[in-house]
Amino acid sequence: MARTPQPTDAELRLLKVLWERGGSTARAVLEALPARRKVGYTTVLKILQVMEEKGLVSVDRGARSHVYSPRAGRGPTMRRLVADFVQRTFDGATDEMLVHLVDGRALDDAALNELEARVAALRGREEDR
Amino acid sequence: MARTPQPTDAELRLLKVLWERGGSTARAVLEALPARRKVGYTTVLKILQVMEEKGLVSVDRGARSHVYSPRAGRGPTMRRLVADFVQRTFDGATDEMLVHLVDGRALDDAALNELEARVAALRGREEDR
DNA sequence: CATGACGTACGATAGGTGTCGTACGTTGGA
DNA sequence: TCCAACGTACGACACCTATCGTACGTCATG
Numbered sequence: 036m037a038r039t040p041q042p043t044d045a046e047l048r049l050l051k052v053l054w055e056r057g058g059s060t061a062r063a064v065l066e067a068l069p070a071r072r073k074v075g076y077t078t079v080l081k082i083l084q085v086m087e088e089k090g091l092v093s094v095d096r097g098a099r100s101h102v103y104s105p106r107a108g109r110g111p112t113m114r115r116l117v118a119d120f121v122q123r124t125f126d127g128a129t130d131e132m133l134v135h136l137v138d139g140r141a142l143d144d145a146a147l148n149e150l151e152a153r154v155a156a157l158r159g160r161e162e163d164r
Numbered sequence: 165m166a167r168t169p170q171p172t173d174a175e176l177r178l179l180k181v182l183w184e185r186g187g188s189t190a191r192a193v194l195e196a197l198p199a200r201r202k203v204g205y206t207t208v209l210k211i212l213q214v215m216e217e218k219g220l221v222s223v224d225r226g227a228r229s230h231v232y233s234p235r236a237g238r239g240p241t242m243r244r245l246v247a248d249f250v251q252r253t254f255d256g257a258t259d260e261m262l263v264h265l266v267d268g269r270a271l272d273d274a275a276l277n278e279l280e281a282r283v284a285a286l287r288g289r290e291e292d293r
Numbered sequence: 294c295a296t297g298a299c300g301t302a303c304g305a306t307a308g309g310t311g312t313c314g315t316a317c318g319t320t321g322g323a
Numbered sequence: 324t325c326c327a328a329c330g331t332a333c334g335a336c337a338c339c340t341a342t343c344g345t346a347c348g349t350c351a352t353g
């Protein structure tokens with residue numbers, strides 16, 4: 036069976052709003068969109084309808100204004116997007132991706148600490164084997 | 165002035181061949197393509213022609229078979245692709261991207277060492293300020 | 294010198310995406 | 324009650340991408 040497809044860019048923008056706000060009407064999503072990204076109301080509605088067809092959101096048609104909710108969580112969705120990108124762009128070479136990402140980029144201390152902790156944790160797990 | 169556009173997926177596949185082999189004819193690129201990715205000869209030629217229009221490759225029309233060469237290096241191109249992806253997907257939050265990337269993924273010791281070294285280098289630079 | 298292999302140019306196509314416009318139904322308040 | 328505001332459904336559109344088919348030129352060699 037084919038998995039539910041990846042969200043497109045426009046779809047991802049709306050999903051971010053839904054993850055943030057929880058179930059929302061089309062109008063609520065429209066109004067929560069970042070100012071730079073304003074778009075027509077019917078555009079938002081259309082994208083939500085397409086996402087429902089694709090299985091990316093569920094919809095409650097109880098009230099007059101339908102309420103849309105994300106089907107998949109933010110974490111798993113993002114992970115799939117990242118995995119696909121690494122596959123497409125680096126033929127799956129995660130380490131190379133990491134190098135490009137860390138290099139020449141502004142990461143604050145907190146981010147570096149977080150990263151080191153995760154690296155340490157991973158290393159520990161490898162040594163267990 | 166608008167910068168030269170990002171390569172699409174199909175274009176990137178051909179660019180990888182050009183980076184690997186250096187300047188090549190359409191036929192050479194076709195034959196160097198991974199077996200799983202075989203495609204018609206005119207498809208390859210067309211993509212190369214489109215890339216020339218976009219400024220992604222240069223072409224030497226001296227010989228009967230034109231020779232195509234990448235205009236930008238692999239490193240800068242990949243960096244731009246990664247930066248765009250992080251922007252689109254994580255609204256520029258590189259640290260979050262890193263977390264998703266490192267988490268639950270098979271990185272061997274060498275990759276972890278490399279990563280730690282880069283983190284250390286970055287940390288050093290920050291402390292200089 | 295004729296012909297087949299090779300090469301290029303160019304148009305066509307199918308599928309996907311992002312954006313709306315329009316038609317039409319519903320509903321709450323003047 | 325009735326109409327303006329709100330909501331949905333649906334089709335249209337322009338733009339990209341990826342892929343190929345066809346027309347046509349050239350060149351070497353039998």
